[in-house]
Structures are given as C-alpha cells and as structure tokens.
Amino acid sequence: MAQPALEKWQGQVATLKLGASKEEGGSRLGVIKIGGQQTLPFLFNEGSIPNRPQIAFEIWDIMPVDWPQELLKTYGEVLNDPLAWAQTCVRQYKAQALCIKLVGAHPDFGNKSAAQEAALIAKLLKAVDVPLIILGSGDDAKDNLILPACCQAAKGERCLIGSAVQDNYKTLAAAVLADGHNIIAESPIDINIAKQLNILISDMGLSLERIAINPTIGALGYGLEYAYSIMERVRLAALSGDKTVANLFICLVAQESWRAKEAKASSAEFPAWGAQVERGIIWETITATSLIQAGADLLVMRHPKAVEKVNKHIDELMRS
Amino acid sequence: MFIIGELINGMYQNIAKAIKERDKSVIQKCALQQIQAGADALDVNCGPASKNQVSDIAWLAEVIQEVTDKPLALDSSKPAVIEAGLKAIKNKAIINSTTADQEKLSVLVPLAKRHNAKLIGISISNKGIPRNKDQRLELAATIVAFCAEADFPIQDLYLDPIVLPVNVAQPQMKDILEAIHEFKIISDPAPNTIVGLSNVSQGTCSRSLVNRAFLTMAVAWGLDAAILDPLDKELMDAAITAELILNKQIDCDSYLEAYRKK
Numbered sequence: 001m002a003q004p005a006l007e008k009w010q011g012q013v014a015t016l017k018l019g020a021s022k023e024e025g026g027s028r029l030g031v032i033k034i035g036g037q038q039t040l041p042f043l044f045n046e047g048s049i050p051n052r053p054q055i056a057f058e059i060w061d062i063m064p065v066d067w068p069q070e071l072l073k074t075y076g077e078v079l080n081d082p083l084a085w086a087q088t089c090v091r092q093y094k095a096q097a098l099c100i101k102l103v104g105a106h107p108d109f110g111n112k113s114a115a116q117e118a119a120l121i122a123k124l125l126k127a128v129d130v131p132l133i134i135l136g137s138g139d140d141a142k143d144n145l146i147l148p149a150c151c152q153a154a155k156g157e158r159c160l161i162g163s164a165v166q167d168n169y170k171t172l173a174a175a176v177l178a179d180g181h182n183i184i185a186e187s188p189i190d191i192n193i194a195k196q197l198n199i200l201i202s203d204m205g206l207s208l209e210r211i212a213i214n215p216t217i218g219a220l221g222y223g224l225e226y227a228y229s230i231m232e233r234v235r236l237a238a239l240s241g242d243k244t245v246a247n248l249f250i251c252l253v254a255q256e257s258w259r260a261k262e263a264k265a266s267s268a269e270f271p272a273w274g275a276q277v278e279r280g281i282i283w284e285t286i287t288a289t290s291l292i293q294a295g296a297d298l299l300v301m302r303h304p305k306a307v308e309k310v311n312k313h314i315d316e317l318m319r320s
Numbered sequence: 321m322f323i324i325g326e327l328i329n330g331m332y333q334n335i336a337k338a339i340k341e342r343d344k345s346v347i348q349k350c351a352l353q354q355i356q357a358g359a360d361a362l363d364v365n366c367g368p369a370s371k372n373q374v375s376d377i378a379w380l381a382e383v384i385q386e387v388t389d390k391p392l393a394l395d396s397s398k399p400a401v402i403e404a405g406l407k408a409i410k411n412k413a414i415i416n417s418t419t420a421d422q423e424k425l426s427v428l429v430p431l432a433k434r435h436n437a438k439l440i441g442i443s444i445s446n447k448g449i450p451r452n453k454d455q456r457l458e459l460a461a462t463i464v465a466f467c468a469e470a471d472f473p474i475q476d477l478y479l480d481p482i483v484l485p486v487n488v489a490q491p492q493m494k495d496i497l498e499a500i501h502e503f504k505i506i507s508d509p510a511p512n513t514i515v516g517l518s519n520v521s522q523g524t525c526s527r528s529l530v531n532r533a534f535l536t537m538a539v540a541w542g543l544d545a546a547i548l549d550p551l552d553k554e555l556m557d558a559a560i561t562a563e564l565i566l567n568k569q570i571d572c573d574s575y576l577e578a579y580r581k582k
Contacts, residue, residue, distance in 0.1 A: 191570055192573075195570050195571075196572035196574055199572065199578055199581070200574075242569060244581055245570060
C-alpha cells in the first residue's frame with residue numbers, strides 16, 4: 001500500500017509561557033505552556049506537538065451586558081462579583097486559565113478608573129492561582145490608561161495582555177515589556193496587518209515569542225471560514241520558516257459564538273431549531289473545535305458545558 | 321531565496337592580501353558583514369594569486385568558522401583544494417563546483433556524498449561553454465543522471481546554467497533564463513537552480529542595475545539560489561521583492577525587514 005506523503009517543515013511555532021510560578025517571581029500554581037508545534041494541527045507523524053490547545057474561561061469586571069439567558073442562569077449570582085465568579089470557574093469548573101475582560105472601564109459601561117481596575121487585578125491574583133489573560137475595554141484611549149496600571153499590578157505574573165492593534169500598540173507594548181508579561185496582537189482578519197503588527201511590536205524590544213496573535217474570528221456561520229483560512233496561511237508560513245508570524249493564536253470564541261442568532265434566538269421564535277439552552281452550547285463548541293483544526297492554541301470560552309466538551313475533544317485528538 | 325555571499329574571494333585585493341598575511345580579522349569582518357546583509361552561506365575562494373590553495377582554503381574555512389556556523393561554499397576548480405576545504409570544515413559544506421565531465425563527477429559526487437555536502441553542478445564540459453538552451457539541458461541532465469546513479473540526493477544538487485556577460489553573449493540571455501525553468505523539470509524531486517550572478521554584468525557600466533534586472537527575471541523563471549554580493553542592498557531588496565511578488569512570503573509594510581529577521 002502506498003505510504004502517505006509526509007511534509008518536512010523547517011519552522012516551529014514559538015512557545016509561550018502563561019503564568020509565573022513562585023520560583024519564577026510570580027505566584028501561579030498552574031503554569032501553562034502553549035505553542036511549540038513543528039507541524040499542522042494533530043499531524044503527529046510530521047512533527048512534534050508538545051503542547052495541547054488550552055481553554056481560558058471568560059469573566060468580566062462588571063455584571064455582563066447583553067449575555068443570553070442561558071449563560072446568566074448557568075453562573076447565577078456570582079456574575080455580580082468578579083472574584084466569586086473567578087473562583088467558581090476555577091473550583092467548580094476546573095478552569096486552567098482565566099480571561100478577564102475589563103468592560104467596566106469603558107466610558108459607556110461604568111468608566112472605572114485605572115486604579116480601580118489595577119486593584120481588582122491584584123485581588124483577583126490573590127483569589128485564584130491560575131494564569132490570567134487581561135483584556136481591555138475596547139476603548140483605545142481608556143485602555144492606554146488602565147492596561148499599564150494592570151500590567152504593574154500583575155508585575156512578574158507573566159500574564160497575557162491585550163489587545164495591541166496597528167494604530168495603538170506602543171503604550172501596551174512598553175508596559176508589557178516593563179512588567180514581564182506577554183502581549184496579544186490583534187488584527188482585523190487581515191494577514192498582512194497581523195505580520196506587520198508583530199514586526200512593529202518586536203521592533204520595540206518585545207521578543208516575538210512573547211506575542212500571541214488574535215486573528216479576529218467569526219463564529220460558525222458568521223465568517224468562521226475567513227478566519228480559518230487566514231490562520232491556516234499564517235501557520236503554513238510559520239512552519240516554512242517565517243519567524244515573524246510563528247506565533248500561537250488566541251481566539252475569542254465565546255464573544256462571537258454567543259452573539260450568533262442561533263445561540264440567542266428563543267425557541268418560540270424558531271421552534272424548528274430546537275431548545276435554545278442547547279443551541280448556544282453547540283454553537284460555542286463547534287466554533288471552538290473548528291478553529292482548533294485551523295491552529296488555534298488558546299480559546300476563550302464561556303459556557304462550562306461547552307468547555308467540557310471541547311476539552312474532551314482535545315484530549316481525544318491529542319491521544320490519536 | 322538561498323543567498324551565497326561572494327566576497328571572500330582572493331580575486332579581490334583586500335582578501336588576497338589578508339590570505340597572504342594570514343590576517344583573519346579582514347576575513348572574519350567580511351564574513352559577518354555578508355551574513356548581516358542577508359547571506360545564508362558564504363563562498364570561499366583563494367583566488368588566482370594563491371601559491372598554496374590547499375593550505376589557504378583550509379585556513380580560510382578555519383577562521384570563518386570561528387565567527388559563524390553558516391554553510392561554506394568551497395569554490396575551486398581543483399578537487400584536491402575542495403577536499404582540503406572539506407577536511408577543515410565543521411559547518412555545512414557546499415562544493416562549488418563540478419562540471420558535467422566524468423572525471424570531475426566521479427571524484428566530486430562521492431566526495432559530496434561522503435561529507436553530506438551540497439553540490440553545485442555547472443552546465444559546462446571540457447568541450448567548452450554551451451551555446452544555447454539545449455546544450456545546457458543536455459549537460460545538466462548528464463549531471464543529474466550521474467548523481468541519481470550514485471545515490472546522491474537530488475535535493476542537494478544545485479544546477480548552474482552558466483551565466484555569461486550580457487555584453488558578450490546577449491543572444492544567450494533568454495536561453496539561460498529558460499534553462500533555469502527547464503532544469504527544474506529534469507527530475508522529480510527537482511534539482512535546485514543557482515547562478516553566479518555577477519558574471520552577467522562583467523564589463524558593463526551599470527553593473528548593479530544589470531545584476532538586479534537579471535536576478536529579478538531569473539527568480540521569475542524559478543531560480544532557487546544565487547551567488548552574489550549581499551552588500552548591494554538594492555540587489556537584495558530586488559530579490560526579496562521578486563519573491564514577494566511570487567507569493568513566497570506574506571506581504572506586509574515591513575516585508576524587507578521581515579525577510580531580514582527570518
């Protein structure tokens with residue numbers, strides 16, 4: 001029987017370390033290594049895949065705005081208290097990492113100050129011992145105030161902090177560099193900007209290994225294939241030896257999946273679609289598992305059941 | 321594109337003097353400058369003035385390896401000189417070069433195989449320089465066939481169509497470019513293609529421009545590697561841009577810088 005043709009790659013995806021242990025100057029118990037693969041997803045015969053894709057639970061600094069009922073019901077009361085919410089994710093749902101989104105700093109959603117957010121990050125680091133991903137409010141001007149303060153509050157904990165974008169990366173890159181963190185470089189489903197932004201950030205002295213690419217994704221049915229093809233092309237270039245794009249991918253799966261109509265619409269409105277309770281979980285699960293095949297290394301997710309399914313799926317893929 | 325820096329050559333007076341006086345700082349500086357400018361490997365040639373090429377090439381290999389682990393292309397028409405270089409070499413080696421003559425092939429192909437070296441094969445023979453594309457193809461096929469029979473990996477073979485000065489052999493330029501393309505389809509897996517670029521502009525007034533134009537066209541015809549002056553920044557920029565246009569790297573505003581960071 002003919003043997004399958006094996007590709008021989010010369011490049012390797014950079015390995016990013018998330019979280020710092022006591023010995024390394026931080027206080028995290030579970031330090032996570034991501035990336036480092038020398039082949040396309042799960043082609044174990046072609047090259048080594050030292051680390052599995054990881055999932056971080058998304059939490060907010062305020063009561064979530066615009067979340068579907070199913071999510072609100074699942075978490076319940078703790079959504080009012082970011083620390084209790086974080087502890088629920090870690091203790092009850094066994095989260096390996098958390099991604100806190102500082103929406104409350106946005107001028108439209110409470111306009112919390114840099115000092116308030118920094119204090120929250122400090123408390124959060126005491127409340128849980130898993131690695132942290134910290135995302136800004138989405139307002140560039142405000143994020144340039146709060147994110148450096150949060151970087152400092154988490155100094156030495158080797159968080160992953162974002163997002164740097166092409167028109168606004170210098171303040172964040174400088175803060176991340178000063179306080180020993182990693183950075184998220186976000187591009188709008190644009191491979192050329194993704195590469196350019198990596199070069200701009202590395203020109204500031206932050207080594208390429210400390211950058212995670214957020215390629216911007218769409219959920220299933222909402223442009224997932226555009227993100228998929230860009231991630232695939234970036235990964236092929238990386239494996240062919242282009243170090244300027246040899247980075248892991250972080251994908252904000254939850255925020256895209258849960259705003260899909262299929263996840264939000266009520267059963268009364270679309271009786272043929274089945275129970276709304278299940279649809280959102282399915283949408284988040286399928287979006288995540290598809291992106292894993294495109295090369296996603298770090299997934300930010302919300303629903304504990306979806307996380308459980310995707311984790312099981314990853315375990316099976318890693319065993320094969 | 322695989323770039324072999326051509327500047328460590330005894331044909332240049334500063335290098336000849338450094339070889340004669342065993343002044344390693346000149347050689348090492350020249351090596352590092354070329355690497356910094358984007359060379360993936362360095363050509364090493366003792367030049368016509370060398371009285372003892374066997375000891376000179378060994379000395380050159382030794383002092384270059386003190387500052388870099390890039391591959392070295394041992395450049396001589398004498399197999400004994402190449403063998404002396406191979407003995408002195410710890411880095412990866414490229415033999416530059418064999419012709420299509422049996423007496424050269426029968427010595428250099430086994431030597432390359434024994435040392436895990438890459439091999440440059442020039443499409444010329446003792447009958448002289450080919451006059452058209454078909455003669456080039458015939459000579460190239462002779463080299464490929466010999467390598468295949470000797471079990472030398474064809475992926476490690478670099479075929480050179482022998483570039484002639486444009487002011488001497490203008491009618492042959494198109495043949496040379498087409499030969500680059502057709503060399504690639506001689507066998508599967510395909511051999512690599514390479515040119516000694518600077519020859520194309522020998523004796524012309526605008527050497528850099530002629531080099532640049534020819535290289536760009538050769539890249540379009542499928543050229544994989546070139547021996548050239550990497551310190552000619554415009555030439556390097558042209559090569560990088562030509563590969564960008566062929567979609568061999570992802571475009572971005574700083575694509576030149578990105579290539580040099582690789």
